[in-house]
Amino acid sequence: MFSYYQLSVPVYARALQQLAHLLDKGADFALSKKVSDETMLGLRLAPDMLPLVKQVQIACDNAKFCVARLSDTTAPKHDDNEKTFAELKKRIDETISFINSVPESAFANAAGKTIVLPFMPDKPMSAEFYLLSFLTPNFYFHLTTAYDLLRSNGVEIGKADYIGEV
Amino acid sequence: MFSYYQLSVPVYARALQQLAHLLDKGADFALSKKVSDETMLGLRLAPDMLPLVKQVQIACDNAKFCVARLSDTTAPKHDDNEKTFAELKKRIDETISFINSVPESAFANAAGKTIVLPFMPDKPMSAEFYLLSFLTPNFYFHLTTAYDLLRSNGVEIGKADYIGEV
Numbered sequence: 559m560f561s562y563y564q565l566s567v568p569v570y571a572r573a574l575q576q577l578a579h580l581l582d583k584g585a586d587f588a589l590s591k592k593v594s595d596e597t598m599l600g601l602r603l604a605p606d607m608l609p610l611v612k613q614v615q616i617a618c619d620n621a622k623f624c625v626a627r628l629s630d631t632t633a634p635k636h637d638d639n640e641k642t643f644a645e646l647k648k649r650i651d652e653t654i655s656f657i658n659s660v661p662e663s664a665f666a667n668a669a670g671k672t673i674v675l676p677f678m679p680d681k682p683m684s685a686e687f688y689l690l691s692f693l694t695p696n697f698y699f700h701l702t703t704a705y706d707l708l709r710s711n712g713v714e715i716g717k718a719d720y721i722g723e724v
Numbered sequence: 725m726f727s728y729y730q731l732s733v734p735v736y737a738r739a740l741q742q743l744a745h746l747l748d749k750g751a752d753f754a755l756s757k758k759v760s761d762e763t764m765l766g767l768r769l770a771p772d773m774l775p776l777v778k779q780v781q782i783a784c785d786n787a788k789f790c791v792a793r794l795s796d797t798t799a800p801k802h803d804d805n806e807k808t809f810a811e812l813k814k815r816i817d818e819t820i821s822f823i824n825s826v827p828e829s830a831f832a833n834a835a836g837k838t839i840v841l842p843f844m845p846d847k848p849m850s851a852e853f854y855l856l857s858f859l860t861p862n863f864y865f866h867l868t869t870a871y872d873l874l875r876s877n878g879v880e881i882g883k884a885d886y887i888g889e890v
Contacts, residue, residue, distance in 0.1 A: 559725040559835075560856075569856050603769075603876040669725075681890045690726075690735050695887060698864030699871070706872045710769040721861060724847045 562628050562668035565689060570621040570697065571654050576722045577617060577701055578650045580708060580715055584610075585643035587713040595642040601707050610707045614646050617700035618653040624693045625657045627673055628685060629664035728794050728834035731855060736787040736863065737820050742888045743783060743867055744816045746874060746881055750776075751809035753879045761808040767873050776873045780812045783866035784819040790859045791823045793839055794851060795830035 588598045599611035608616070615638050626633035634656050640646045673688040675681070683692060705720050754764045765777035774782070781804050792799035800822050806812045839854040841847070849858060871886050 559727060560731065560852075561725055565726065565731070565856065572857055573861060603872055604878075607875060678890065683890060686726075687890075690731070691738055692887060692890060694860070695739060695864055695867075696883075698861055699868045699883070699886060701861075702865045702868035703872055705865070706769055706869055709773060712770075717862075717865070720865060721858060724844065724849060724853075724858060 561662065561665065562685065562689060563662040563665045565694075566621075566625055566628060566665075567657050567660060567662075569694075570624070571658055572722060573697070573701055574618070574621060574650050574654050576720055577614065577704060578647050579722075580705055580713075580719055581614070581643050581647055581650075583715050583719065584708045584713050587708075588643070591712075595644075598643070598711075599641065599646070601711055603703065603707060603710070607703075610704055611640060611646065613700045613704040613707065615640065615649065617697055617704065618649050620693055620697040620700065622653050622656055624689065624697075625660050628668040628671065628689065629660050630667065631660050631664055727828065727831065728851065728855060729828040729831045731860075732787075732791055732794060732831075733823050733826060733828075735860075736790070737824055738888060739863070739867055740784070740787060740816050740820050742886055743780065743870060744813050745888075746871055746879075746885055747780070747809050747813055747816075749881050749885065750874045750879050753874075754809070757878075761810075764809070764877075765807065765812070767877055769869065769873060769876070773869075776870060777806060777812065779866045779870040779873065781806065781815065783863055783870065784815050786859055786863040786866065788819050788822055790855065790863075791826050794834040794837065794855065795826050796833065797826050797830055 584598055585595070588595055600609045602609045618636070622633040625631070634652060636649060640649055668685050671685040673683045673685060701720070705715065709715055750764055751761070754761055765775060767776045768774070784802070788799040791797070800818060802815060806815055834851050837851040839849045839851060867886070871881065875881055
């Protein structure tokens with residue numbers, strides 16, 4: 559049996575570490591090809607899809623707000639102004655530090671919660687639905703799209719860079 | 725608290741329904757643009773990434789083998805020979821039917837299992853690691869890459885088509 563804590567904090571922290579690793583590979587690629595970080599962070603799969611920088615910001619926000627909402631803690635604020643790989647990695651680090659700082663005991667009331675997102679005020683969700691069928695699929699969506707953006711633009715990464723050590 | 729069953733069968737069934745819905749949108753697009761299913765199923769984000777057809781096949785296999793391994797049941801065999809959207813949707817249907825056919829009681833011994841994948845014989849995993857940090861991230865990787873492939877090639881889909889009804 560798994561707790562809300564087990565399904566969020568360690569799982570998201572691990573996946574975000576891999577995202578930081580993917581960004582390292584992106585930064586190395588940019589350096590070797592003399593491409594600016596701004597160009598890399600602005601890459602999109604389609605003109606009306608969000609660029610790489612937003613994919614990373616949203617993945618971080620998914621993790622921090624999920625943990626904050628389920629544990630009644632307050633997520634750190636971020637201004638969405640990252641312009642370099644280094645700044646995005648700092649954001650990931652801060653996100654991991656925050657979620658790792660929340661103790662398992664803070665999730666004691668998670669199961670009974672109703673989650674109402676500020677941008678979907680008329681769609682209350684049970685904590686279970688929110689975690690399993692809304693937040694987690696969204697989180698991996700943005701991680702994978704960041705991967706797909708880097709990979710489709712020539713960065714040499716493979717599935718193992720996304721999954722991490724087994 | 726969540727069981728192995730709760731974290732796999734209903735979660736994967738829901739996500740696969742959304743994948744079938746994304747394929748419907750892809751099929752409509754192909755029809756309206758007079759593009760063959762073969763062309764659509766062969767789309768890739770990079771020459772050395774797997775095409776759409778494989779992304780869907782692997783997402784299905786992730787779900788069926790995860791459920792089979794954790795529950796000591798036998799997954800149905802598929803020959804990986806789908807050539808049309810209709811055939812891929814049939815595969816998704818069969819996958820959902822199989823996982824939904826496995827009762828929660830069949831997962832009674834899941835927690836103590838060691839999972840050894842045939843293609844990674846030297847990397848035994850605990851059932852917990854396999855489910856949370858290997859299989860589930862992989863499953864969403866292939867779902868999202870299928871989405872990214874359709875979306876970046878002009879199919880009009882949005883995040884709601886991936887997440888489903890809230």
